[in-house]
Amino acid sequence: MLKILTIVGARPQFIKAAAINRAIKSQFSNSLQEYILHTGQHYDDNMSKIFFDELGIHKPNVNLNIGSKEYELQIKEMQQGIEKVIIDEKPNVVLVYGDTNSTHAGALAGSKMNLPVIHIEAGLRSFNNVMPEEKNRIVADELSSMLFCPTNTAVQNLEKEGFKHSPKQPFTKTQKAIYHCGDVMFDNSLHFEKLANQNSDILKCNNLTEGEFILATVHRGYNTDNADRLSSIFKSFISISNQHNIKIVIPLHPRTEKALNGKEHKDLFEELTANKNVLLLEPVSFLDMIALESNCRMVMTDSGGVQKESFFFRKPCVVLRTETEWVELIENGNNVLAVQSEDRIVTACNSLLSKNDFTFPSFYGDGKAAHFICEKLISNIAS
Ligand code: UD1
Numbered sequence: 001m002l003k004i005l006t007i008v009g010a011r012p013q014f015i016k017a018a019a020i021n022r023a024i025k026s027q028f029s030n031s032l033q034e035y036i037l038h039t040g041q042h043y044d045d046n047m048s049k050i051f052f053d054e055l056g057i058h059k060p061n062v063n064l065n066i067g068s069k070e071y072e073l074q075i076k077e078m079q080q081g082i083e084k085v086i087i088d089e090k091p092n093v094v095l096v097y098g099d100t101n102s103t104h105a106g107a108l109a110g111s112k113m114n115l116p117v118i119h120i121e122a123g124l125r126s127f128n129n130v131m132p133e134e135k136n137r138i139v140a141d142e143l144s145s146m147l148f149c150p151t152n153t154a155v156q157n158l159e160k161e162g163f164k165h166s167p168k169q170p171f172t173k174t175q176k177a178i179y180h181c182g183d184v185m186f187d188n189s190l191h192f193e194k195l196a197n198q199n200s201d202i203l204k205c206n207n208l209t210e211g212e213f214i215l216a217t218v219h220r221g222y223n224t225d226n227a228d229r230l231s232s233i234f235k236s237f238i239s240i241s242n243q244h245n246i247k248i249v250i251p252l253h254p255r256t257e258k259a260l261n262g263k264e265h266k267d268l269f270e271e272l273t274a275n276k277n278v279l280l281l282e283p284v285s286f287l288d289m290i291a292l293e294s295n296c297r298m299v300m301t302d303s304g305g306v307q308k309e310s311f312f313f314r315k316p317c318v319v320l321r322t323e324t325e326w327v328e329l330i331e332n333g334n335n336v337l338a339v340q341s342e343d344r345i346v347t348a349c350n351s352l353l354s355k356n357d358f359t360f361p362s363f364y365g366d367g368k369a370a371h372f373i374c375e376k377l378i379s380n381i382a383s
């Protein structure tokens with residue numbers, strides 16, 4: 001039996017973890033055992049608990065309750081907490097997801113304790129070294145033994161950095177097991193779509209009609225912590241909504257809610273709340289989010305996950321960033337990057353709203369990424 005210590009801490013990681021947890025329970029419970037550690041990076045019920053309740057993941061075995069902290073301090077406290085759990089629980093491997101501070105801490109702790117680290121969503125690069133996420137994912141890739149890449153581009157990024165594939169232990173700094181496995185988020189979208197459309201009442205509760213609203217999310221520090229950029233983004237939402245007489249639904253990340261509620265944005269926040277076509281919501285559950293994504297007209301987001309989910313549900317997406325890790329969606333014309341000014345965002349939005357020749361190649365696998373990952377864990381590490 002291979003005991004996996006899974007590190008989660010932020011909203012998208014609870015969702016990603018659901019795919020592997022589901023695969024272990026349904027097909028690999030004889031060979032794989034999972035111990036889930038929540039760092040406490042996200043802690044509001046609607047940023048954390050709701051996902052464990054809704055997605056059928058077993059509750060975290062331990063929560064370090066680290067909470068929000070300055071970058072280095074948060075990672076250091078998480079690492080120390082994870083190391084203690086490694087000593088007590090004696091896992092065989094440490095599994096980390098994505099690019100958050102929790103990912104970084106998990107990779108540091110696993111590597112320091114001489115355990116193989118498994119990185120799911122490896123090889124992604126934005127080539128924007130200012131983003132904490134870019135630092136986190138580079139550290140995680142360096143320290144991991146097995147790198148599971150969601151896209152071909154991610155595999156190529158690793159090859160360009162000098163990583164070489166080697167399927168068996170011993171793994172070294174540059175020789176690692178590198179796999180193109182598809183995206184566990186795609187597994188989840190396929191798995192939960194029907195359930196979301198049966199169980200979610202978010203459209204009804206908010207008087208929303210299929211195809212007649214835009215869905216928007218914003219949370220990147222790059223956008224929330226820059227007053228001009230945040231203001232351009234939210235002004236563009238108002239302009240688009242007015243121009244097209246269309247509702248715009250915005251589940252607000254707590255970080256964005258705090259920024260908009262600050263002194264600098266007082267007038268803008270009042271304008272947003274007074275506008276009947278702008279719906280500012282609390283963060284929503286994953287099933288509600290899928291119901292919104294699969295029924296909207298278009299998506300506008302700076303989220304990594306939501307950029308792809310818009311594609312899974314065949315919606316165009318304005319990516320509110322200057323660059324992205326999910327380049328295939330830009331190259332294929334499904335998504336457009338725009339964030340520099342209100343005008344640029346509105347223009348990008350209008351170009352996507354008037355386009356109707358989208359294609360949807362299978363960039364993200366066949367919906368069985370989690371199954372593939374579990375099989376490789378068993379064959380490369382357990383045997
Ligand atoms: C983090 C990740 C980001 C990921 C995002 C997913 C890092 C560096 N960033 O960004 O990659 O896309 O999670 O949502 O790890 N807050 C609350 N309640 C919560 C959580 C956060 O109020 O439950 C507020 C706090 O004011 C906190 C701020 O949000 O300071 C930012 O939280 P943090 O976890 O540092 O970064 P995110 O922006 O959530």
Ligand code: UDP
Pocket residue numbers: 011012015217219251252282283284285286287289290302303304305306309
């Ligand atoms: N999500 C959600 N409720 C929300 C906003 C997002 O369930 O109110 C889901 C979304 O569907 C996706 C994931 O959270 O699966 C993305 O997380 P987030 O945007 O916070 O982080 P990122 O993907 O940018 O790291």
